Amino acid sequence: MRITRTRTLAAATAALLTVTASACSKSGGGSSTDTSAAGATASIAASCFASPSPLPSATGDALQGSVTFNDANLTALDNALACALKGHSLSNVNVAMVVNVAADYWNAGKTGFQAGCTALGISSSNCTYFAPPDGTLTEQDTELETLRGKGITGYSISAIDPASAKNAIATDVANGLFVLAIDSPLPGTDAAGLYLGTPNTEAGYQAGLAMKAALNGTGDVAVLVGSLTAANATERIAGFKQALAGTNIKVTVTENDNLSAATAQSDAETILANNPDVKGLYGVYSYDGPALAKAVTTAKKTDVKIVCDDSDPATLSAVQSGVISATVVQMPYYQGYTGAYIMAAMKVLGKTATMQLIQPFLETDGSTLSSGVGVVTQADYSAYTSLESQLGIG
Template structure:
């Protein structure tokens, strides 16, 4: 994992707290986008933030990557942001239930959005991201397509403390209800990539009748893909995943992975910054009554993976 990384985007100030009083009074307001783990998924979101910053150079915008994927580390980051008096924060909460107090402190002092993983019990103003129950149902339908004969499946994810993980599992169970696919286990890895790989390898070694593996977070599916290939179990063990990691897309293209349910992290970044700016500038009338801005998902399979890979390459090259 990388150390905590404070990235100032286009238009960002280079020296907080060093300006003379008269200049400081006119300083640009700051917005922060706090993620849950270091992953390419968030590189895509960064592109959306960069676009928003080009459109609003009067704001400082930054993405913050925690040095470790833990609620404690996010708390420390949020405490630092509050000390800096940031105007707005968007966060993918790692453990919403344990973070309610600190999230409410943020909401009392600045504008708080959640993204990717919601914290509905907090005083956050808006959630921008996927309907994860619906996304889970979509993954469940892909599981049934990949394995119509049924069998044992195993799910892999960073932590079941996050709302997006619980909701995706809920959606998968709803889609599989009454069918012939059984979920044998859910393996967690605390966002440790090496442990995620070991979980996949161990499952393949111990569960000889395992027919399907499902990666619920962006980095899980690439670990599963590599473990299945190294074990020589391509075709024997079906794979369904989430998100658009390059290895996941390669696996879809070569047929090892049946499909992946992709989100739109670019929109997470862009809409979060644009929305925070509107609220900071006094406009709250656009906030939906349900306090959710749902970003649609898409299924990528062998029929459309080539086109999607080209789109992703262009997006990741852009700045």
């Protein structure tokens, strides 16, 4: 599996800020609030424009993996933002990445965010990462209040409670802060204009294609998920079913395991015992993969195909052994890395010039900047773990 590039070479990216780029004309370091400076930055943004590359599409019915994510396009965007930032001081940039829980999943996001800040030359004191130890709303709100007191100019957030965050985000935006939604969109808020993360319907669709290939186009499937109402879950299941349309594969059972790995395993064992026509299991939440792997092993039905989401270490181990046919993985590293670039540009160049550069890379909804969707199979295991190692997140 070919890997298009890695972001561990932060020094090379940082050089874009110090070496004259042929596409860039030098600009003064004036504030983006100044009218003449705003016009200049808009002009620079236009000269630094980059075109997106078409993403590869799955072909045929064979089980295929991919660990390229939205790699080439995010690199092109990062380079365009670096080009437009050239000649501007970033000394007033003070950004933060605030996630929803201290989990292994977010270690990659932290690594990416810090690497992005380093590449841009933003000091560590002006580049804050925070993960609530217990994943509580109070912890997240308290940290945001602390960051406001420290003069942050913008922050990315995976909001624990989007509804309760609405008023605070509106106030922050009114006070000149830029708020970037990551991991999960924030519709109905002032951060709704841009979301950097996984397009969940596409992720579900890729899971459906993997299941279609694993089952050779026929058989019943059960879906296990931690919530039947969460947007990311419903979108993934919808995408999964779209990929199966027109086949002889039917989703006959959907179970809510209520965020419990133990419940997921028990539900899967019950499904396998009572539904002999179920030949495939789709686990939507990160803990579902290992739980389903345990269930088919316990039931001695390892011929049942498992497709799941995320890169839990136990999931990857089961992919390596072949118990799990494929897992659809996200790349929070890019949410951190490109997120740092976007927040810096929003402060220095202003929203209009920054969005001018971002717009060509958005999904068809006009607001989603995909951090990519990967599919890891047994054949791709080494390529994926190598990528993690190269990014410093293995």
